[in-house]
Amino acid sequence: LPDGLDTDVGERGSSLSMGQRQLVALARVILKDPAIFILDEATASVDPFTETQIQEGLDEIMRQRTAVVIAHRLSTVKHADRIIVMQQGQIIEEGTHNSLMAQAGHYAELYNTYFRHQSLAYIDTWQRE
Structure with a gap:
């Protein structure tokens, strides 16, 4: 302020x-x-x-x-002890960021399609361009 x-x-x-x-x-x-x-x-x-x-x-x-x-933002949930992924009111996956990425399920798909642009590496690259 x-x-x-x-x-x-x-x-x-x-x-x-x-x-x-x-x-x-x-x-x-x-x-x-x-x-x-x-x-x-x-x-x-x-x-x-x-x-x-x-x-x-x-x-x-x-x-x-x-x-x-x-x-919904990756930076908010990536370091959580436990991430619960819900779809249509149902829990469909649960785990840490790394374990969910290893499962290559819905969370990994979301990360790879929607959240990747929010990663710090992406932001650093974007700032340099």
Whole structure:
């Protein structure tokens, strides 16, 4: 925020972008220091570069806590202890990123077709072009 905690955000955050609103909401949750985090697309409204920074912070904050993370972006789920892949309300795969990639199932297909462009290697390549 331009003026930090002194920034006038307007009524109900009307002067904030969606990404800024999302970050403020996330900061409020973190300040409460909960034992359990439930994050539903917590970084959906921020760009991939900002998301990477947020994810690094969240990884540290969520260490030794229970977290349920609902996400579509690879960077959000790749380092999870357990990933549950659902399709039409049913669990179809479960495991770590590496084990799911080794299974070459639905998760691997999603990764290879939709998520690869969000990888840091891709972002680095894209920045150099």
